[in-house]
Amino acid sequence: MILGTAGHVDHGKTALVRALTGVDTDRLAEEKRRGITIDLGFAPLRLADGRLLSIVDVPGHEAFVRNMLAGATGVDLALLVVAADEGVMPQTVEHVTILDLLGVRDGVIAISKCDLVDAEWLALVRDDVRMAVRATALRDAPMLVTSATTGEGVEALRAAIGAAAGRVAQRDGDDLFRLPVDRVFTVRGTGTVVTGTVWSGRLERDATVRLLPGGMRARVRGLESHGMAVDAVLPGMRAAVALAGVDVRQAARGATLVADDAWRPSRLLLSRVALLSAMSRPLGPRTTVRFHLGTADVGARIVKAGGPIGPGERAGVRVVLDAPVVARAGDRFVLRGASPLVTIGGGIVDDPQPPHWRSRPVAHAPDTAEARLHALLESAGARGVEIAPLPVRIGAAPRVVSSLLVPGAPPAPSRTIGDRLYAAPVLDELGRRVRDLVDQHHAKFPMDEGVAIESIRAALAVEPDVADIVLEELSGSEFLELKGAVAMRRGWLPRLSDADERRLQDLRQILEAAGREPPAVDELEAASGVAVLPMLRLLERSGEAVLVERHRYYAAHAVRDMLHTLAEGMRDGREYSPAELRDTLGLSRKFLIPFLEYCDRSGFTERRPGGRVLARRAGQSGIA
Numbered sequence: 224m225i226l227g228t229a230g231h232v233d234h235g236k237t238a239l240v241r242a243l244t245g246v247d248t249d250r251l252a253e254e255k256r257r258g259i260t261i262d263l264g265f266a267p268l269r270l271a272d273g274r275l276l277s278i279v280d281v282p283g284h285e286a287f288v289r290n291m292l293a294g295a296t297g298v299d300l301a302l303l304v305v306a307a308d309e310g311v312m313p314q315t316v317e318h319v320t321i322l323d324l325l326g327v328r329d330g331v332i333a334i335s336k337c338d339l340v341d342a343e344w345l346a347l348v349r350d351d352v353r354m355a356v357r358a359t360a361l362r363d364a365p366m367l368v369t370s371a372t373t374g375e376g377v378e379a380l381r382a383a384i385g386a387a388a389g390r391v392a393q394r395d396g397d398d399l400f401r402l403p404v405d406r407v408f409t410v411r412g413t414g415t416v417v418t419g420t421v422w423s424g425r426l427e428r429d430a431t432v433r434l435l436p437g438g439m440r441a442r443v444r445g446l447e448s449h450g451m452a453v454d455a456v457l458p459g460m461r462a463a464v465a466l467a468g469v470d471v472r473q474a475a476r477g478a479t480l481v482a483d484d485a486w487r488p489s490r491l492l493l494s495r496v497a498l499l500s501a502m503s504r505p506l507g508p509r510t511t512v513r514f515h516l517g518t519a520d521v522g523a524r525i526v527k528a529g530g531p532i533g534p535g536e537r538a539g540v541r542v543v544l545d546a547p548v549v550a551r552a553g554d555r556f557v558l559r560g561a562s563p564l565v566t567i568g569g570g571i572v573d574d575p576q577p578p579h580w581r582s583r584p585v586a587h588a589p590d591t592a593e594a595r596l597h598a599l600l601e602s603a604g605a606r607g608v609e610i611a612p613l614p615v616r617i618g619a620a621p622r623v624v625s626s627l628l629v630p631g632a633p634p635a636p637s638r639t640i641g642d643r644l645y646a647a648p649v650l651d652e653l654g655r656r657v658r659d660l661v662d663q664h665h666a667k668f669p670m671d672e673g674v675a676i677e678s679i680r681a682a683l684a685v686e687p688d689v690a691d692i693v694l695e696e697l698s699g700s701e702f703l704e705l706k707g708a709v710a711m712r713r714g715w716l717p718r719l720s721d722a723d724e725r726r727l728q729d730l731r732q733i734l735e736a737a738g739r740e741p742p743a744v745d746e747l748e749a750a751s752g753v754a755v756l757p758m759l760r761l762l763e764r765s766g767e768a769v770l771v772e773r774h775r776y777y778a779a780h781a782v783r784d785m786l787h788t789l790a791e792g793m794r795d796g797r798e799y800s801p802a803e804l805r806d807t808l809g810l811s812r813k814f815l816i817p818f819l820e821y822c823d824r825s826g827f828t829e830r831r832p833g834g835r836v837l838a839r840r841a842g843q844s845g846i847a
């Protein structure tokens with residue numbers, strides 16, 4: 224469990240932490256010299272019930288709010304410190320706002336330096352502080368009067384912190400490990416060490432981790448919490464992780480240590496933001512702001528469809544980042560203006576890994592993992608969503624995601640195909656479209672056997688394995704049958720009317736009579752005045768006609784004759800030029816080349832640089 228301090232510069236945060244823990248968290252020489260905190264300090268606090276609380280002590284100076292943010296993120300409890308002599312000051316207000324935006328829900332307020340004021344003044348300051356927090360999560364926080372100098376109120380403060388800690392819900396250890404890095408340094412003999420607060424999951428020694436956004440892989444060589452070697456770290460613990468395989472220059476505050484592949488750095492986040500009503504002007508899409516999530520601090524533009532976001536407004540937006548960050552659905556972030564540097568608002572991530580650069584925020588952003596999954600599946604449609612990153616994209620532990628993937632699980636019945644997930648209604652709809660395509664084809668071409676599966680795939684325009692699954696399932700049903708490359712209604716038989724039967728007979732005769740030089744499909748069509756292609760296909764299926772070139776069918780026996788002639792006229796192994804073969808076959812050039820290409824395709828001849836050779840003898844080929 225983590226407690227973060229908050230409050231204006233010099234209000235006595237560090238002094239109170241030392242009074243509570245005995246640890247001086249101002250460790251830098253510059254901090255000692257200037258008497259202020261610059262960067263984060265850490266100290267363990269043993270509670271009366273034996274539990275260990277980690278304190279993150281933050282700087283109050285306005286120049287170091289970004290460091291305060293890196294410390295305040297991921298805390299369970301706040302300790303707001305307001306000096307009795309100065310009362311509420313600008314960073315008192317800003318820090319409270321930041322805690323609120325980060326979703327810190329509980330804490331304790333200390334009115335410090337009480338040795339410097341009298342009772343009357345103290346009462347006024349208490350009223351001021353109550354006013355300052357009345358619209359925030361700290362409105363009901365207990366308020367204690369303390370002095371680090373005299374020790375007054377310090378034990379009562381410890382007890383109040385203990386009581387607040389008892390109200391904090393235990394974080395889920397059975398989840399994906401994530402640690403936003405707040406410090407990086409080298410230790411002699413150990414190598415690179417990164418520290419941070421464990422946000423979720425657990426990490427053990429020897430585990431393989433990745434440091435994002437760079438993606439360097441490393442082995443956990445050692446683990447410590449508050450200077451003590453441990454075998455594993457759990458959510459809400461401070462952790463120092465010694466990494467084998469990472470150079471200290473490859474890591475910095477703002478990186479995120481993860482162990483699972485579901486985590487991916489992203490430069491686009493679909494989010495909801497709320498801007499503070501105290502902002503002086505609206506925020507347009509071209510203004511760069513500072514975006515703080517975890518310990519990351521990057522430039523960003525906040526893009527709302529339909530114009531700028533006004534002070535006090537809440538909106539669904541696209542957060543476009545200058546550099547990739549690691550985020551999870553449900554994460555909270557803070558926005559600060561780039562100039563002047565003030566907190567301007569914050570938000571919640573709805574989708575940290577939108578599939579497209581142009582993805583839009585959904586109008587009513589869902590708040591539960593189920594609802595997020597539902598929304599993702601719906602907007603993905605027939606594209607489906609990748610399963611691996613779902614725990615990050617919907618912000619739920621892997622076992623929760625698994626329970627949502629059970630087929631038919633409400634409220635988002637879905638189906639897994641390969642490594643993707645599809646909304647069940649989307650697949651049903653694809654099935655309906657296949658049935659419609661087949662029905663329409665049968666109605667239009669009653670003589671046809673069915674629809675080419677390739678053309679069904681093209682019409683569906685979905686991932687090939689999705690089309691496969693839809694077809695496969697339909698073919699198992701009483702509706703559809705797949706025969707070779709064609710799909711048809713189960714039990715479908717091509718139908719011929721008496722008139723069609725007569726036309727078919729005419730066509731047979733025309734092809735027979737045309738012999739080695741038959742008319743093309745459009746010529747036949749022009750002559751007969753009806754659509755002949757279905758009839759030609761029927762003749763092809765029954766083995767009476769052969770498609771030798773595009774749009775030209777031959778009577779099968781004419782083809783057999785020609786192959787026979789070739790087999791007779793060609794000696795094994797000898798290469799023949801087209802001119803020689805033209806003489807053998809007695810064809811004009813217009814018919815010769817397509818026929819020879821047909822012979823190559825069907826394996827009867829083989830085309831070599833010096834000419835064609837006989838590849839198979841008539842009778843062996845199955846053609847003749």
Ligand SMILES: Nc1nc2c(ncn2[C@@H]2O[C@H](COP(=O)(O)OP(=O)(O)OP(=O)(O)O)[C@@H](O)[C@H]2O)c(=O)[nH]1
Pocket residue numbers: 230231232233234235236237238239258259260261281282283284335336337338339369370371372373
């Ligand atoms: N009289 C009196 N002085 C105090 C008390 N607590 C702190 N101080 C003094 O106030 C000054 C600032 O105290 P810090 O604890 O460093 O204040 P801080 O809030 O940590 O300051 P930053 O981290 O820089 O924001 C120091 O000179 C302390 O000695 C107190 O209870 N009584």
Ligand SMILES: [Mg+2]
Pocket residue numbers: 236237238259260280281282283
């Ligand atoms: Mg300090």
